Amino acid sequence: MASRPCKFSDTDMLALKDVVRRVGAATHIHPTSLELHAGGFNTLLGTTLSGKTTLMQLMAGLIPPTGGRIESGGRDVTGVPVQKRNVAMVFQQFINYPNFSVFENIASPLRVARLAEAEVRRRVGRIAELLQLTPFLERRPAELSGGQQQRTALARALVKDAELVLLDEPLANLDYKLRESLREELPRLFAGRDCTVVYATTEPAEALLLGGHTATLFEGRVTQFGPNGAVYREPVDLTTARVYSDPPINTAQVTKDGGWIRLSDRVSWPAVGRLSALPDGAYTLGLRPHHVRPGASGQGDVHVECRVLIAEISGSESVVHFDLDGLTWVSLSHGVHGFRIGESARFGLDVARGYYFAPDGARVGG
Amino acid sequence: MARAWGASAVARIRLESVRHSYREHPAHESDWALKRIDLEWQDGGAYALLGPSGCGKTTLLSIVSGLLRPTSGRVFFDDQDVTDLPPDRRNIAQVFQFPVVYDTMSVYDNLAFPLRNRGVRPAQVDARVREVAELLDLQNMLAHRAAGLTADGKQKISLGRGLARSDLNVIMFDEPLTVIDPHLKWRLRSKLKELHQRVGMTMIYVTHDQTEAMTFADQVVVMHEGAIVQVGTPVELFERPRHTFVGHFIGSPGMNVLPCDVAGGVARFAGVPVATANRAEAGGGRTELGVRPEFVRFTDEGIPVRVVGVSDAGRHQIVETRHGDAVIRVLLQEGEAVPGERAHLGFDPAFTRLYVDGLVAGEDR
Numbered sequence: 001m002a003s004r005p006c007k008f009s010d011t012d013m014l015a016l017k018d019v020v021r022r023v024g025a026a027t028h029i030h031p032t033s034l035e036l037h038a039g040g041f042n043t044l045l046g047t048t049l050s051g052k053t054t055l056m057q058l059m060a061g062l063i064p065p066t067g068g069r070i071e072s073g074g075r076d077v078t079g080v081p082v083q084k085r086n087v088a089m090v091f092q093q094f095i096n097y098p099n100f101s102v103f104e105n106i107a108s109p110l111r112v113a114r115l116a117e118a119e120v121r122r123r124v125g126r127i128a129e130l131l132q133l134t135p136f137l138e139r140r141p142a143e144l145s146g147g148q149q150q151r152t153a154l155a156r157a158l159v160k161d162a163e164l165v166l167l168d169e170p171l172a173n174l175d176y177k178l179r180e181s182l183r184e185e186l187p188r189l190f191a192g193r194d195c196t197v198v199y200a201t202t203e204p205a206e207a208l209l210l211g212g213h214t215a216t217l218f219e220g221r222v223t224q225f226g227p228n229g230a231v232y233r234e235p236v237d238l239t240t241a242r243v244y245s246d247p248p249i250n251t252a253q254v255t256k257d258g259g260w261i262r263l264s265d266r267v268s269w270p271a272v273g274r275l276s277a278l279p280d281g282a283y284t285l286g287l288r289p290h291h292v293r294p295g296a297s298g299q300g301d302v303h304v305e306c307r308v309l310i311a312e313i314s315g316s317e318s319v320v321h322f323d324l325d326g327l328t329w330v331s332l333s334h335g336v337h338g339f340r341i342g343e344s345a346r347f348g349l350d351v352a353r354g355y356y357f358a359p360d361g362a363r364v365g366g
Numbered sequence: 367m368a369r370a371w372g373a374s375a376v377a378r379i380r381l382e383s384v385r386h387s388y389r390e391h392p393a394h395e396s397d398w399a400l401k402r403i404d405l406e407w408q409d410g411g412a413y414a415l416l417g418p419s420g421c422g423k424t425t426l427l428s429i430v431s432g433l434l435r436p437t438s439g440r441v442f443f444d445d446q447d448v449t450d451l452p453p454d455r456r457n458i459a460q461v462f463q464f465p466v467v468y469d470t471m472s473v474y475d476n477l478a479f480p481l482r483n484r485g486v487r488p489a490q491v492d493a494r495v496r497e498v499a500e501l502l503d504l505q506n507m508l509a510h511r512a513a514g515l516t517a518d519g520k521q522k523i524s525l526g527r528g529l530a531r532s533d534l535n536v537i538m539f540d541e542p543l544t545v546i547d548p549h550l551k552w553r554l555r556s557k558l559k560e561l562h563q564r565v566g567m568t569m570i571y572v573t574h575d576q577t578e579a580m581t582f583a584d585q586v587v588v589m590h591e592g593a594i595v596q597v598g599t600p601v602e603l604f605e606r607p608r609h610t611f612v613g614h615f616i617g618s619p620g621m622n623v624l625p626c627d628v629a630g631g632v633a634r635f636a637g638v639p640v641a642t643a644n645r646a647e648a649g650g651g652r653t654e655l656g657v658r659p660e661f662v663r664f665t666d667e668g669i670p671v672r673v674v675g676v677s678d679a680g681r682h683q684i685v686e687t688r689h690g691d692a693v694i695r696v697l698l699q700e701g702e703a704v705p706g707e708r709a710h711l712g713f714d715p716a717f718t719r720l721y722v723d724g725l726v727a728g729e730d731r
Contacts, residue, residue, distance in 0.1 A: 048547050145420065175574045177418060202547050203548050208677075209684075229678050232678075246552075290681040290700070313580070314576075314600055314604075315605070316617060319556075341563055
């Protein structure tokens with residue numbers, strides 16, 4: 001299997017059709033349908049225990065679904081175990097063979113597939129070059145840094161030209177800066193390949209930067225799937241907006257009453273444009289922290305005086321938590337905006353960038 | 367409210383010529399996990415130790431807490447030499463990456479544990495536990511079993527157990543948010559910051575994550591290969607990195623570092639003269655320009671580049687450009703237009719500096 005180059009036509013894909021996974025009385029994955037195109041980079045974004053790992057195990061054939069079907073390239077693979085599938089996986093806890101050299105670690109799937117020695121050398125050499133492991137090929141994993149060990153695990157997953165590559169929070173245990181550079185490298189590594197990549201992460205920023213498609217997960221359900229900028233900017237519901245916001249999205253209960261949206265006795269703004277057609281009633285407003293600015297800046301902002309709860313300055317950005325009529329809201333802005341705790345300050349809410357959700361959570365008003 | 371909390375304790379922490387090697391007979395410079403550290407932390411400050419893994423920050427932390435005795439040099443708490451004192455006599459609370467919680471006990475009993483261990487009277491224990499619970503927003507969970515809490519809840523208990531002691535000199539955090547999901551991270555991080563402002567106790571926060579270090583601390587100590595490369599406020603580290611390592615390590619993406627020529631007091635990149643905040647004097651050595659992506663702009667003329675990629679980071683865009691082999695990243699706001707393939711760049715002179723062999727060439731003009 002391993003030596004078979006994976007070439008797909010455009011219609012080839014990994015498809016989950018109403019896949020369900022129950023364990024005893026608990027439902028780990030609610031009926032889920034997803035179509036992942038061959039050659040695509042896909043991210044599963046959700047908190048710990050949202051179902052990312054279970055979904056990947058189902059895709060890989062590590063566990064069987066209790067309902068629904070899984071198809072790969074048009075073929076039903078629902079009951080096919082992982083050993084008979086051309087799948088590669090990398091986990092958060094990188095696993096290497098401690099007694100093998102880095103070279104033999106990377107070569108191991110090719111050895112299993114009984115490839116000729118020259119071909120093994122050629123392939124390991126190429127992938128090691130790509131992942132900057134060439135100087136370490138003769139060492140044992142224990143002699144490497146965490147980042148080098150994880151790159152070794154990645155190299156082993158990539159060397160065999162798998163049809164499906166599953167990466168379960170592969171960078172979570174690495175240093176910030178190393179994560180930054182591998183995150184940049186990864187989509188490039190896969191760019192020239194036909195395999196389908198699925199990457200699980202808890203971090204919205206990581207999902208955004210990786211590009212490709214994103215599926216947001218919450219409590220065992222896929223809430224939305226699409227090109228990742230579209231899911232980020234056009235969330236279909238409040239849950240998706242929450243999953244795809246870091247820092248967390250600010251929310252408030254608002255009321256539409258005639259031509260106005262009212263947040264509190266003193267904070268309201270005209271319901272114009274896309275909002276004018278909304279029926280009167282209660283909605284949840286969602287506004288990301290970078291659309292809330294300290295001071296009086298943006299045109300069309302709704303300005304409000306609030307008490308500052310805490311200010312965090314990262315050097316390039318300021319994060320200010322403030323009390324918006326009983327709610328704790330957060331403003332994230334460029335530059336340095338120092339505040340004393342308890343002082344009163346003016347914030348501009350760029351409400352035109354806000355999302356409105358009906359009581360059932362569905363987004364309304366475009 | 368400088369000393370509202372641990373009323374009796376005082377601690378200015380001072381490290382004097384501290385060196386440490388895990389080898390018995392260190393011979394080479396690289397045998398030293400800590401090369402030579404002189405450092406002073408004022409009482410009541412919020413500090414961070416920031417650097418990549420292997421930079422020596424955990425070694426330094428262990429020397430302060432007493433888990434390690436330095437190969438040479440002294441450690442002082444105020445004027446008392448504590449170099450030879452064991453950890454339990456230094457009155458330090460530590461919060462680690464993984465929460466240390468007694469799962470079968472209630473939240474209340476977890477918080478009371480260190481006090482009861484020290485034979486504190488029950489009425490005092492109760493008062494203190496309630497005080498700590500209030501600080502950490504745990505009042506409504508005191509009767510709950512610790513096992514049922516979320517990761518950030520458990521981490522708050524680890525912290526609360528330290529805070530409950532009244533004889534505390536300092537609280538040290540070793541990567542406390544690493545295993546916590548991003549949305550809870552924000553919550554707990556602001557809680558730590560708020561806590562520091564309310565109790566005014568010295569806190570030292572060790573991390574490889576610049577965002578955590580920069581948002582928590584008033585002063586950040588950046589470490590690299592067993593040495594301190596810069597100590598400064600978050601703004602200083604961001605706006606005036608003294609070393610290209612600091613420029614690269616802090617900021618996401620990090621500072622652009624570009625090879626340049628220097629002649630007649632003028633730095634040139636790609637043949638284009640570039641104005642710098644510091645004096646452009648080379649004096650031999652490898653010369654580089656450092657400018658953060660935040661301070662690079664697309665202009666009508668200047669340094670000619672090719673635009674090779676754009677990454678969507680949500681609230682901003684990271685544009686990758688190239689001149690020859692050199693990569694120059696530019697930060698644009700969400701929605702700002704990205705020019706076509708051929709473009710020109712200009713650097714903000716107030717935030718562009720010349721570095722020689724990695725070190726800033728001189729003071730700003």
